[in-house]
Amino acid sequence: xxxxxxxxxxxxxxxxxxxxxxxxxxxxxxxxxxxxxxxxxxxxxxxxxxxxxxxxxxxxxxxxxxxxxxxxxxxxxxxxxxxxxxxxxxxxxxxxxxxxxxxxxxxxxxxxxxxxxxxxxxxxxxxxxxxxxxxxxxxxxxxxxxxxxxxxxxxxxxxxxxxxxxxxxxxxxxxxxxxxxxxxxxxxxxxxxxxxxxxxxxxxxxxxxxxxxxxxxxxxxxxxxxxxxxxxxxxxxxxxxxxxxxxxxxx
Amino acid sequence: xxxxxxxxxxxxxxxxxxxxxxxxxxxxxxxxxxxxxxxxxxxxxxxxxxxxxxxxxxxxxxxxxxxxxxxxxxxxxxxxxxxxxxxxxxxxxxxxxxxxxxxxxxxxxxxxxxxxxxxxxxxxxxxxxxxxxxxxxxxxxxxxxxxxxxxxxxxxxxxxxxxxxxxxxxxxxxxxxxxxxxxxxxxxxxxxxxxxxxxxxxxxxxxxxxxxxxxxxxxxxxxxxxxxxxxxxxxxxxxxxxxxxxxxxxx
Amino acid sequence: xxxxxxxxxxxxxxxxxxxxxxxxxxxxxxxxxxxxxxxxxxxxxxxxxxxxxxxxxxxxxxxxxxxxxxxx
Numbered sequence: 001x002x003x004x005x006x007x008x009x010x011x012x013x014x015x016x017x018x019x020x021x022x023x024x025x026x027x028x029x030x031x032x033x034x035x036x037x038x039x040x041x042x043x044x045x046x047x048x049x050x051x052x053x054x055x056x057x058x059x060x061x062x063x064x065x066x067x068x069x070x071x072x073x074x075x076x077x078x079x080x081x082x083x084x085x086x087x088x089x090x091x092x093x094x095x096x097x098x099x100x101x102x103x104x105x106x107x108x109x110x111x112x113x114x115x116x117x118x119x120x121x122x123x124x125x126x127x128x129x130x131x132x133x134x135x136x137x138x139x140x141x142x143x144x145x146x147x148x149x150x151x152x153x154x155x156x157x158x159x160x161x162x163x164x165x166x167x168x169x170x171x172x173x174x175x176x177x178x179x180x181x182x183x184x185x186x187x188x189x190x191x192x193x194x195x196x197x198x199x200x201x202x203x204x205x206x207x208x209x210x211x212x213x214x215x216x217x218x219x220x221x222x223x224x225x226x227x228x229x230x231x232x233x234x235x236x237x238x239x240x241x242x243x244x245x246x247x248x249x250x251x
Numbered sequence: 252x253x254x255x256x257x258x259x260x261x262x263x264x265x266x267x268x269x270x271x272x273x274x275x276x277x278x279x280x281x282x283x284x285x286x287x288x289x290x291x292x293x294x295x296x297x298x299x300x301x302x303x304x305x306x307x308x309x310x311x312x313x314x315x316x317x318x319x320x321x322x323x324x325x326x327x328x329x330x331x332x333x334x335x336x337x338x339x340x341x342x343x344x345x346x347x348x349x350x351x352x353x354x355x356x357x358x359x360x361x362x363x364x365x366x367x368x369x370x371x372x373x374x375x376x377x378x379x380x381x382x383x384x385x386x387x388x389x390x391x392x393x394x395x396x397x398x399x400x401x402x403x404x405x406x407x408x409x410x411x412x413x414x415x416x417x418x419x420x421x422x423x424x425x426x427x428x429x430x431x432x433x434x435x436x437x438x439x440x441x442x443x444x445x446x447x448x449x450x451x452x453x454x455x456x457x458x459x460x461x462x463x464x465x466x467x468x469x470x471x472x473x474x475x476x477x478x479x480x481x482x483x484x485x486x487x488x489x490x491x492x493x494x495x496x497x498x499x500x501x502x
Numbered sequence: 503x504x505x506x507x508x509x510x511x512x513x514x515x516x517x518x519x520x521x522x523x524x525x526x527x528x529x530x531x532x533x534x535x536x537x538x539x540x541x542x543x544x545x546x547x548x549x550x551x552x553x554x555x556x557x558x559x560x561x562x563x564x565x566x567x568x569x570x571x572x573x574x
Contacts, residue, residue, distance in 0.1 A: 071356075117356045
């Protein structure tokens, strides 16, 4: 039986691995036959990943991925040790709820830095060193916030919209090397519901906003499946798109 | 005969008024009876623009809008001296061509500070209590790049997508204060910024002009739509991005 | 900055291996010397040397030396 989504022989770099979604992605990619190199800040679920990495062959690097000056030297080291990649997944980033009146420069910078600048810098470094094979695939995990107007989420929404715009441009610019670049617009994921800034702001988040997802709250595995789909040969002609994965939220 | 675009008695703030679309908008609004408050970093340009205005009660402010921390005191000063604002138009930004390989975090941050940061900070300050009159309308200048991918415009496109997204959010967040926000989305317009942009064209295929089948746009084409969005004629329009693109996006 | 350093900067910006080009190299002979490469050099001249090179000017350049001379 064919398996159009298999990733045997592919080496994928996953940035932001030490999160619920990151873990789900690493697991799914491994089960589809890929070799995974993961990276994240040294906090969160990183210990879990470290413990597993010996047994399942995942290589794990840690550094402050939002510290832009550290990205180039660290990626160069990773490329030296691991070789070229067939795919790159950016599932890092931060969320945040803040009304306009408190949305000052420093908060915007923090949001843009984690959700856009780090992504652009990583792709810049990977493509500059030719460490993504021709025909490779890049997937950024964005959000439906990119296209919806939401109260108190101006900076977050703007950062995700900027991320998607950069994905479209990179798709045009890297097309010469047949590298595909796409993003996923995810809705409410199960793991979101556990986050403090979400729980503490249910009023602002319009309390039952997540009920708009008629198909229910999303399991991280679904995000992983969609990432794998975009990394695989099944999507060889898909580039520059933002794939909505939202259980009907934007209907 | 009625004139739905009569701005008599209204005070409109225009950031980036020394040239191009900003200058044309200032002139148009002055001809429609508005008092215009013009901000730009270019003193000579400001004076030149002022000499083209009709009517009286206009004022010029020369300062650097990329210094985000200086915006709050400046807006306070302007409102103290001249009263609350009825409309705000943001017409400044860096428009540059840069391949991904040259978009370092520092450069990206600079572009974002000017294109997006100044927009958000000005909106944040102007929409504080007592700084605006009921019916305040805000217009930002986006770009077709916000929605379409292109080569060498990643940073610019991302900053414009951020603006469109922020406008969607703020339209919702500030609706209770009866404030409307929208963006205009131009394709290629005949301005000094476009001329410099062209100078950097080292042969990159720019099919924008051929796809905007109504030909090259003029600043007045965009100014007309901005005036409409600032007026009471558009009081049910908010959170939207209106193309002024000679058909580009639809072709 | 010496011409050697400038050449190194160009090789880096255009993702060429070290010592693959010299002053006399014809731009047209450089692997992958397309419009994006030209734009990269325009941005390089601005960032590193504060010199504004236009698209029209760079299209007139024939050799690497033309660029080095422009950089000043």
